[in-house]
Amino acid sequence: MRRCLALLLSFICLPAVAAQLTLDLGDGARHWQTEALLAHPQAQDISIAQDVTYKRPMRYRAVPVSALLQGVNEGEHLQAVALDGFAAEMPAGPLLQAGPARAWLAIEDPAHPWPALGKGKPSAGPFYLVWTEPQASGIRPEQWPFQVASIRRLATVAERFPALLPAAGLAEDDPVRLGFALFQQNCLACHRLNGAGDAQLGPDLNVPHNPTEYFQPGYLRRFIRDPQSLRHWPQAKMPGFGEQVLSDAELDAVIAYLGHMAARRP
Structure with missing residues (x-):
């Protein structure tokens, strides 16, 4: 012994x-x-x-x-x-x-x-x-x-994962396009969308449902800013994205991209 x-x-x-x-x-x-x-x-x-x-x-x-x-x-x-x-x-x-x-x-x-x-x-x-x-x-x-x-x-994200792309007809200055760029920088490291992406840490953000479909708008913003303020889970890994990381306008753009992609499931 x-x-x-x-x-x-x-x-x-x-x-x-x-x-x-x-x-x-x-x-x-x-x-x-x-x-x-x-x-x-x-x-x-x-x-x-x-x-x-x-x-x-x-x-x-x-x-x-x-x-x-x-x-x-x-x-x-x-x-x-x-x-x-x-x-x-x-x-x-x-x-x-x-x-x-x-x-x-x-x-x-x-x-x-x-x-x-x-x-x-x-x-x-x-x-x-x-x-x-x-x-x-x-x-x-x-x-x-x-x-x-x-x-x-x-290859770039857009080349590897066309399922992530917003609609081609959007204007160059459409907030959805900015949201797609910010999604790549801040979200794609953990999440997939439409099954596309290499991350294996967080859930898919469009399949079977998109966060814009099951969160009220104010609560979705709050969840992205501070996930633990909405549902406390000691094992949670998602960080909060404060204003020093995503400005209010940038957060609006990310949510606009997510909402746009809710209508673009495979």
């Missing part, structure tokens, strides 16, 4: 283990191990003034994302996929720029693990895409994917 207890304690006390990041940029998958990234010639210690995930200042050992994206052009499209199925869709341009907003891949050192994200939860590691001076380029919270497992070069 004592031997079994000692064995159990040895497993509990094991430090965080090294991990592997997969880069699939169209020329064959490449794999980076934790140790290699920590020793990368461009790795350095960086400070994040206000970390989106930890909600406080943080310091990381990190590599510029641009150093890992050889062969990727500014006009191309990338997707960062997390261990839990979160799939952040991101244009390559901001990830490649040297500043003022700059993207970094933070690497969790197994010898010095990061804090847990909450009671009973893991950390943001093993890899976390963070930004210095994010406000300079309007970087949104969904562009900070954590627990990243892979980064892929793909």
Whole structure:
């Protein structure tokens, strides 16, 4: 019995283990191990003034994302996929720029693990895409994917998932078009719509029903702003989208897109 207890304690006390990041940029998958990234010639210690995930200042050992994206052009499209199925869709341009907003891949050192994200939860590691001076380029919270497992070069969302497209006859300045762009940035990382999308974290937002069909308008706005204020669920994962992330006009556009798509089911 004592031997079994000692064995159990040895497993509990094991430090965080090294991990592997997969880069699939169209020329064959490449794999980076934790140790290699920590020793990368461009790795350095960086400070994040206000970390989106930890909600406080943080310091990381990190590599510029641009150093890992050889062969990727500014006009191309990338997707960062997390261990839990979160799939952040991101244009390559901001990830490649040297500043003022700059993207970094933070690497969790197994010898010095990061804090847990909450009671009973893991950390943001093993890899976390963070930004210095994010406000300079309007970087949104969904562009900070954590627990990243892979980064892929793909066609744009509109090319891959035509079922997400609004009606072709809409005017260029129609709010629905803005809502579609904002949906890609803020919602598609967790949700699918019409069965289209790569995320596996949240429910489909149009099949079998659209939120605009079962939420009163005021409550839908409130739910997007602060989900826990409408229905408290300790296991809920959806973040709130405050005015600093989505202005009132932008929130109106997202809801206009959702309402528009309620009439465009497959």
